[in-house]
Amino acid sequence: MNTEGTRRDEIINTATKLFKEKGYSAVTMRDLATAMGMKAASLYNHINSKQEILKAIIISLAEEFTQGMDIIKKSDQTAIEKLNLIVALHVDITTKNPYGMASLNNDWMHLEGQLEYYLGLRERYEKDFVSIIKSGISSNEIVDTNPEVVMFSILSTLRSLYLWIPRKEEINAKALAQNLSDVLINGINK
Amino acid sequence: MNTEGTRRDEIINTATKLFKEKGYSAVTMRDLATAMGMKAASLYNHINSKQEILKAIIISLAEEFTQGMDIIKKSDQTAIEKLNLIVALHVDITTKNPYGMASLNNDWMHLEGQLEYYLGLRERYEKDFVSIIKSGISSNEIVDTNPEVVMFSILSTLRSLYLWIPRKEEINAKALAQNLSDVLINGINK
DNA sequence: CACTCAAACTAACAAGTGTTAGTTTGATGT
DNA sequence: ACATCAAACTAACACTTGTTAGTTTGAGTG
Numbered sequence: 325m326n327t328e329g330t331r332r333d334e335i336i337n338t339a340t341k342l343f344k345e346k347g348y349s350a351v352t353m354r355d356l357a358t359a360m361g362m363k364a365a366s367l368y369n370h371i372n373s374k375q376e377i378l379k380a381i382i383i384s385l386a387e388e389f390t391q392g393m394d395i396i397k398k399s400d401q402t403a404i405e406k407l408n409l410i411v412a413l414h415v416d417i418t419t420k421n422p423y424g425m426a427s428l429n430n431d432w433m434h435l436e437g438q439l440e441y442y443l444g445l446r447e448r449y450e451k452d453f454v455s456i457i458k459s460g461i462s463s464n465e466i467v468d469t470n471p472e473v474v475m476f477s478i479l480s481t482l483r484s485l486y487l488w489i490p491r492k493e494e495i496n497a498k499a500l501a502q503n504l505s506d507v508l509i510n511g512i513n514k
Numbered sequence: 515m516n517t518e519g520t521r522r523d524e525i526i527n528t529a530t531k532l533f534k535e536k537g538y539s540a541v542t543m544r545d546l547a548t549a550m551g552m553k554a555a556s557l558y559n560h561i562n563s564k565q566e567i568l569k570a571i572i573i574s575l576a577e578e579f580t581q582g583m584d585i586i587k588k589s590d591q592t593a594i595e596k597l598n599l600i601v602a603l604h605v606d607i608t609t610k611n612p613y614g615m616a617s618l619n620n621d622w623m624h625l626e627g628q629l630e631y632y633l634g635l636r637e638r639y640e641k642d643f644v645s646i647i648k649s650g651i652s653s654n655e656i657v658d659t660n661p662e663v664v665m666f667s668i669l670s671t672l673r674s675l676y677l678w679i680p681r682k683e684e685i686n687a688k689a690l691a692q693n694l695s696d697v698l699i700n701g702i703n704k
Numbered sequence: 705c706a707c708t709c710a711a712a713c714t715a716a717c718a719a720g721t722g723t724t725a726g727t728t729t730g731a732t733g734t
Numbered sequence: 735a736c737a738t739c740a741a742a743c744t745a746a747c748a749c750t751t752g753t754t755a756g757t758t759t760g761a762g763t764g
Contacts, residue, residue, distance in 0.1 A: 331741080346623060349539035353722060365723080366742050374722065404703065430620055433536060466702050470693060476678050477671045477697050484670035503660060507667050511701025512656050513594065521711080543752060555753080556712050564752065 332370045335360060339377045344426035344486075348378055348434045375436050381427045383438055386445045388417055393452050403460025407478070408505045410453065414482035415501040418489050425486035453479065478508050522560040525550060529567045534616035534676075538568055538624045565626050571617045573628055576635045578607055583642050593650025597668070598695045600643065604672035605691040608679050615676035643669065668698050 338359050342351045353374055357364040371377055392413040396406050418425050432442055453475050460466035466474070481504070489500075528549050532541045543564055547554040561567055582603040586596050608615050622632055643665050650656035656664070671694070679690075 347537055347539055347620070349537055350624065352720075354720085362741085363743065365725095365744080368723070369741055430537070434540065465704060467700075467704050469697055469702065473690075473693050474697055474702055476674070477694065480674035480677075481667045481670040484666070484673070487670075488666050500663075503663050504667065507659055507664055507701075509701055510657075510703045511697075511699055512659065512664055513700045514655060514657050542750075544750085552711085553713065554751095555714080555755095558753070559711055 335367060335370055336377055336380050340381050340421070340423040340427065343378070343381070343431060344423040348427065348431040378427065378431060378434060379438055381424050382432055382435060382442065385417065385421065385424050385428045386442055389413070389449055390445050392417070393449055397452050397456065402465055403456050403463060404465050404509065406456045407460070407509060408501075410456075410478075411482065411505045411508065412501045414485055415489075415497050415504070418482075418485040419497045422486040422489050425483075429483055429486065450475065450479070481508060525557060525560055526567055526570050530571050530611075530613040530617065533568070533571070533621060534613040538617065538621040568617065568621060568624060569628055571614050572622055572625060572632065575607065575611065575614050575618045576632055579603070579639055580635050582607070583639055587642050587646065593646050593653060593655050594699060596646050597650070597699060598691075600646075600668075601672065601695045601698065602691045604675055605679075605687050605694070608672075608675040609687045612676040612679050615673075619673055619676065640665065640669070671698060 335356070339351070339356050342355060342359060353364045353367060357367055360367070393410070396409045396413065399406065399409070401409065432446075433439070435442055454471050457466060457471040457474050461468055461471060495503075525546070529541070529546050532545060532549060543554040543557060547557055550557070583600070586599045586603065589596065589599070591599065622636075623629070625632055644661050647656060647661040647664050651658055651661065685693075
């Protein structure tokens with residue numbers, strides 16, 4: 325038994341790139357096979373279905389976010405500091421797998437068996453996020469605005485990071501997270 | 515000749531909703547026909563191709579943004595005021611056609627004949643946006659941060675509005691634009 | 705009534721879809 | 735030399751795709 329899953333992982337990585345460019349539905353198994361330098365039927369020596377690939381991409385990412393949020397919400401930090409940690413979490417996960425984030429954002433509705441599970445994780449994440457903002461408002465750290473608008477605004481930016489991070493190799497993750505935190509939390513008004 | 519294009523418009527509106535839910539590639543002409551209460555072949559009495567529908571949805575929206583930006587950039591306003599106008603522009607267009615915004619954001623890459631034209635409009639829009647931010651930094655209205663990070667942050671939120679506006683019938687456009695401007699420009703730190 | 709015409713229909717097409725079954729290849733360890 | 739086995743292959747399947755051609759329907763108009 326050698327390093328398990330290597331060939332399968334290559335297929336999933338290649339699929340992730342293709343899905344990011346055209347979306348899950350527009351990528352055929354023959355497209356994927358060509359990109360891998362093989363015939364479509366050969367893919368099935370390593371994976372069981374196209375759907376399984378999508379699941380492998382999305383669910384692991386969604387669980388990473390859930391775990392990150394669990395740690396942050398339990399941590400003994402101010403609300404603002406927790407928001408900074410959320411920004412860092414997104415920058416970190418997105419830097420490691422920017423293409424996968426495209427599927428997470430755009431192709432989750434094509435999950436067949438795990439759609440409910442995914443939606444559950446997502447709802448939970450957003451609830452935790454809003455809770456942190458609300459507690460920051462209560463503790464007078466955060467201005468008293470609609471907490472959902474605040475979450476929406478921050479989360480939209482963080483969810484779009486995958487579009488931006490690949491072009492920004494020059495900037496490192498820590499600097500980007502700091503820069504984003506500044507803009508998102510302190511605003512841009514002088 | 516009666517009110518021209520009615521039936522065609524109904525088809526495009528129906529398609530817009532379907533595209534928002536599953537994406538362009540995953541919606542078949544038979545799906546669309548069923549939603550219209552007719553057979554797939556009948557659609558072709560009103561439209562010439564599936565591609566034409568996508569083009570009708572995306573290009574008109576992209577041109578609306580371009581026109582809006584042209585007016586804003588020529589206007590005699592401070593940079594911050596121009597940013598407020600951009601927020602209002604997005605809220606306005608998205609409120610009128612939230613489903614179409616989903617295609618604009620997620621299915622532009624499936625444009626076949628007009629891809630270059632679309633990308634040109636988009637690039638121009640982003641350049642104008644960055645220019646406004648830079649001029650705000652020069653005039654000391656805006657904090658001296660990376661202008662592209664600022665644009666990215668604001669634009670990500672504005673581009674995601676389509677996900678949010680349909681659930682928020684209670685809030686009116688003007689109030690939402692004001693609320694967003696506050697959060698995006700002044701930040702949330704107290 | 706006969707004519708027109710938009711808008712639906714049925715039937716079919718060629719190409720492409722995900723997937724299965726069975727077979728060949730070639731490197732590895734005995 | 736032989737057996738093994740992952741990993742590729744060829745061939746084919748049942749079904750779906752966008753689209754075309756030709757036909758029928760039915761309301762409105764002279």
